[in-house]
Amino acid sequence: MNEYKLEMARRHYTQGSYEASIRVLKELLADDPNSPTYHGILALNLIAQHRIYAAEYELKIALNQDPSLAFLYTTSARVCLLKNKHNIALEQCDEALALEVDNIEALLLKNTIYKHLNQHEKALSCLNHAARLEPNSCDTLTAYGEHYYDIGNRKLALEYATQALKSDPQDTDANLLMGNIQLSLNNIKEAEYHAKFTILRNPDSQAALALFANIKMHKNIVFGLWWRFNSMISNLSHLKGTMILIGAYLFFNLLARAVRDLGYLQISTAISYSWLAFVIYTWVGIPYYQRKLAKELEKFSFNSDF
Amino acid sequence: MDTKTLNNLKEAFEVAPSAELAKIITFALIESGNVDNIAPYLGSFGSSLSAMELEQVVNALESSGNQESLMILERGLDTTACTNLVRLLINSQKLENAKAVYLSALERDTSILNREFDSLLGIEPHVAKLKVVEKAEIADLSRYRQKTSDFNDVVGLDRIKKQIHKKIILPFQSPSLFQRFKKKIGGGVLLYGPPGCGKTLLARATAGECNASFFNVEVSDVLDMYIGESEQKLHAIFEKARNETPSVIFFDELEALAGKREHARNSSSANTVSQFLTELDGFSQNNEGILVLASTNVPWAIDAAFLRPGRFDRMFFVPPPDREARYGILKHHIQNRPASDDINFNALTNKTSGYSGADLANLIEMAADEAIDESLVQGIDVDINFSHFKEALQESRATTTEWLTTARNYARYANDGGRYNDVLDFINKNSKK
Known part of the structure; x- marks a missing residue:
């Protein structure tokens, strides 16, 4: 029964239903609170939900229970990558590879980390290693596509992205890559299609929201900037949002005071009011953006004849 | 331990029983030779006893010759300790005691089930399983056989009904014609599409139209926790169908049985897939006259081997109901309910594009709930009217x-x-x- 539930949790995770996966894993953990596998998969779900510290906590428990599971190190590397701790992330990947020489996930993660560090040769070498092991996997093909996209070879990038999508048409990374390639090729409609698909599958993906904003920017630069600004603001955590509001308050206040000290009283008053406007905007504008986004992301819609 | 301390501990246990306290008192009593007095504490050990401690307690009980105490002990142990107890009894060749404890533990906790214990204690595996899950014997497949319907029960889907009639039903109805052209009757057909759009209903109706025995197989009927058991069940189902030709076997949610093998995390899933393929091919048996119908919401999750010629080589897409079908489904579900004449079914049809048959049935249920609420508020019987549908439409959505x-x-x-x-x-x- 537990094996079946674990399979369900995994399936939910791969399908992007993180809440459902977490619910199943919590049931499993109630039966066996010390299982490193359950904690590890829970961490993966939490990472997908950008709950990095919670994921870190779960990984700590899992690694204490069983430090010989390679996937715990690759998951840990993902956390480090999100926290921009690239060197530790590399170490974690090496730990995974020490346990399993041919751990494809670790190799692909190393490829990503090296790309972040601008060490493209090392990145490519990891990718080639992964490709030798699993040449037709969606992850490997997407990674090649990203590599060629980064170095400006759109034709090859498109070829790999198409192959990746053929291997797994639901993969968010492959769809995102295809969206970016299509935008660079000026195929706006196609780019929009893939951006929307990616956001539907992973609504928190900043990269997908950025792509969508870029598409909007392609049509109208001001509107695109507005779109980008809102996507960034609306995806902030409560803590970060509050900090930005306090920061903005201090900035407006100091600016207004400095301008007033210079003798420009009217401008100072205008700046004070603009702070108010900013606060009102965060209250009204963000929900408006979210409604607009939801409408844009409407899934498949039927024509009136159906 | 002196008597005063022991008595204090006994009083403490009476006030607040705990596993640790029970353990201390029990061992104190064993040490002092008062084994007959340990009974009140035997059922409270939970997971607190190590294997060695458990052995000490069992030896003490044995010396007192009280088998009933053994059962009390078993009832208070957790799964691991219970398994240890059975093993201990088997190792010390007390097989009768071991069997009694094992079967009693099984009634309480199915996770203790162990093939090794079954064989060592001379228990038939399926007897143990009956004890656990109270399932029918594998060979008894009568419960799979189900009543069928016909195409008149399926509203809409005319195009697919025509295709099925031509490609599946006709060969069943006029076998001689098809045999003349050396065409096989039966084979595998996969129905796929969004959930709630009538795949199961269509399969049942197909069986009815073929005038064949219909075996509706659910995932839980096949999958089994024992290695090799799922394959046996699958084989038994096909055997039963072969004995009752013409027959239709229907597998709902095929992906659970025929999922991609590269995604299978244990070899037993892969074995089930292989067995399924073997049964479909009918190498050693004749599958003539057997139609294997299956449905899935995720055709892309099915192992590619199933979709090769000779297996599920005919795939039919069951789409969401179109305008006409939605009209028919709404009318079908509203009949026999108190409904007002003001319901504009055309408007409802227009507003429900993308709704599955199940969504439409749910819409009617919601409208009925609204009517019941209004009846309760007004104190008079209110029929379902268009405004109830308007309310229901706001709360429902298309799932396809x-x-x-x-x-x-x-x-x-x-x-x-x-x-x-x-x-x-x-x-x-x-x-x-």
Whole structure:
């Protein structure tokens, strides 16, 4: 029964239903609170939900229970990558590879980390290693596509992205890559299609929201900037949002005071009011953006004849 | 331990029983030779006893010759300790005691089930399983046999009904004609599409039209926790169908049994897939006259081997109901309910594009709930009227759109051999441009 539930949790995770996966894993953990596998998969779900510290906590428990599971190190590397701790992330990947020489996930993660560090040769070498092991996997093909996209070879990038999508048409990374390639090729409609698909599958993906904003920017630069600004603001955590509001308050206040000290009283008053406007905007504008986004992301819609 | 301390501990246990306290008192009593007095504490050990401590307690009970105490001990132990107890009794050749404890533990906790214990204690595996899950014997398949319906019970889906009639039902009805041209009767047909759009109903109706025995097999009927058992069950189902030709076997949610083997995390799933393929091929048996119908919401999750010629080589897309079908489904579900004449079914049909048959049935239920609420508030019997539907429409939504969004990507990028051409045609024809 537990094996079946674990399979369900995994399936939910791969399908992007993180809440459902977490619910199943919590049931499993109630039966066996010390299982490193359950904690590890829970961490993966939490990472997908950008709950990095919670994921870190779960990984700590899992690694204490069983430090010989390679996937715990690759998951840990993902956390480090999100926290921009690239060197530790590399170490974690090496730990995974020490346990399993041919751990494809670790190799692909190393490829990503090296790309972040601008060490493209090392990145490519990891990718080639992964490709030798699993040449037709969606992850490997997407990674090649990203590599060629980064170095400006759109034709090859498109070829790999198409192959990746053929291997797994639901993969968010492959769809995102295809969206970016299509935008660079000026195929706006196609780019929009893939951006929307990616956001539907992973609504928190900043990269997908950025792509969508870029598409909007392609049509109208001001509107695109507005779109980008809102996507960034609306995806902030409560803590970060509050900090930005306090920061903005201090900035407006100091600016207004400095301008007033210079003798420009009217401008100072205008700046004070603009702070108010900013606060009102965060209250009204963000929900408006979210409604607009939801409408844009409407899934498949039927024509009136159906 | 002196008597005063022991008595204090006994009093403490009476006030607040705990596993640790029970353990201390029990061992104190064993040490002092008062084994007959340990009974009140035996049922409280939980997981607190190590294997060695458990052995000490069992030895003490044995010296007192009280088997009933053994059962009290068993009832208070957790799964691991219980397994240890059975093993201990087996190792010390007390097989009768071991069997009694094992079967009693099984009634309480199925996770203790152990093939090794079954064989060592001379228990038939399926007897142990009956004890655990109270399932029917594998060979008894009568419960799979189900009543069928016919195409008149399926509202809409005319195009697919015509296809099924031509490609599946006719060979069953006029076997001689097809045999003359050396065409096989039966084979495998996969129905796929969004959930709630009538795949199961259509399968049942197909069986009815074929005038064949219908075996509806659910995943839980086949999958078994014992290695090799799922394969045996699958074989038994096919055997039963072969003995009752013409017959239709229907597998709902095929992906659970025939999922891609590279995603299977244990070899037993892969073995089930292999067995399924063998049964479909009918190498050692004759599958003539058996139609294997299956349905799935996720055709892309099915192992490619199942879709090769000779297996599920005919795939039918069961789309969401169109305007006409929605009208029919709404009318069908409203009949026999108190409904007002003001219900505008055309308007409802227009507002429910993308709704599955199940969504429409749910819409009617919601409207009925609204009518019941209003009846309760007003104190008079109110019929279902159009305003109830308006309320219900605000709370319901089409569930097929998500499936179509996903399927569109598969149809665009993974359409090997035109597998999803029907989906692509449907999308191109019916999506908003």
